[in-house]
Amino acid sequence: MPAPALSELESLLRARKLDITLTTSLARQSREEEKGGKAATGLASLDEALDGGLRRGHLSEIIGPRSTGRTTLMFAIVAMAIERGEIAALIDTHDRFDPACAAAAGIDLRHLLWIRDRGDAARALKAMNLVLQAGGFGVVVFDLVDVRGPALRQFPTTTWMRLSRVIEGSQTVALLVGSDRLARSPGGVTIALDAGDSGHCVRWAGQSDRARLLAGLDLRPRVVTAHAIPSKDARRDTA
Numbered sequence: 001m002p003a004p005a006l007s008e009l010e011s012l013l014r015a016r017k018l019d020i021t022l023t024t025s026l027a028r029q030s031r032e033e034e035k036g037g038k039a040a041t042g043l044a045s046l047d048e049a050l051d052g053g054l055r056r057g058h059l060s061e062i063i064g065p066r067s068t069g070r071t072t073l074m075f076a077i078v079a080m081a082i083e084r085g086e087i088a089a090l091i092d093t094h095d096r097f098d099p100a101c102a103a104a105a106g107i108d109l110r111h112l113l114w115i116r117d118r119g120d121a122a123r124a125l126k127a128m129n130l131v132l133q134a135g136g137f138g139v140v141v142f143d144l145v146d147v148r149g150p151a152l153r154q155f156p157t158t159t160w161m162r163l164s165r166v167i168e169g170s171q172t173v174a175l176l177v178g179s180d181r182l183a184r185s186p187g188g189v190t191i192a193l194d195a196g197d198s199g200h201c202v203r204w205a206g207q208s209d210r211a212r213l214l215a216g217l218d219l220r221p222r223v224v225t226a227h228a229i230p231s232k233d234a235r236r237d238t239a
Contacts, residue, residue: 039138039173042080043073049223050189054173059164059185061176064193070145073193073221074177075105078139081173082111086138089113089131093124094146113137121151125159132166132174144178152182164188190224 038053047053054060054077064070078088088111090097095116099109113131117124121144128142144152160183167174168185176182184190 037171039077039084040080041073042076042083043221046073046191046221046223049221054175054189055187056173057167057170058188059160059167059174059176059183060188060191061178061182061184062191062193063178063181065179068193070177070193071101072105073191074141074143074175075102075107077173077175078102078112078141079106079108081138082108084138087111087113087136089137089140090115091124091128091131091140091142092116093121093143094119096143096146119146121147122154125155129163129166132163132172135170135172137172139173139175141175141177144176144182147178159183160185192222192224194222 037056038050039056040047040053041050062070062073078090081088083106088107090112092114095118097114097116099114102112103109115124115127115131117127124142128140131137131140163174164183164185176184181190
């Protein structure tokens with residue numbers, strides 16, 4: 001591409017706050033490591049796989065089918081942020097957040113901003129954008145678990161790039177929670193939770209099939225990154 005045309009294209013992208021696309025993920029990673037650092041999740045094995053935690057100033061996601069521990073992991077990340085003295089925010093698109101369960105999981109609700117909606121994904125997206133622009137949050141979670149595909153496809157194609165651009169260089173971890181992959185910024189990760197064969201991650205207590213109680217979930221996170229990272233004990237993929 002001729003130099004004048006390239007310069008004009010870069011200027012347009014910067015004007016529309018889309019210049020995140022102008023650099024490689026590897027270059028951005030080194031810069032953001034200097035600026036933001038990492039936010040530990042509170043789960044030792046996952047933090048080891050993430051080389052210390054989720055990257056601040058980036059958009060990451062937790063995905064997986066039902067009953068694989070998406071909410072449990074999200075609670076752990078929020079609780080850890082609050083324990084560090086940070087403020088967390090949750091955009092609850094379908095009013096599925098249970099404060100009692102969150103408190104039992106160690107979340108101090110006094111330090112959590114809970115924005116609840118009853119299914120308007122577009123309005124919830126606006127709330128997410130406003131919270132990220134306000135700044136000052138350690139972790140901001142956007143719960144899209146029950147949002148159907150058609151509603152997600154109505155989001156502008158630049159949605160996730162714009163959100164990534166808003167938190168670039170900040171101390172905030174933006175986290176999407178859903179059933180399938182949505183988006184991540186160049187330095188973000190996808191944490192995929194798998195049920196495994198026959199749902200082995202679910203633990204039951206009781207003597208018989210008719211008298212069983214759910215005892216807990218054994219999380220099986222698989223970290224998917226945009227570039228190769230030396231592997232340790234946890235499973236990692238690159239995509």
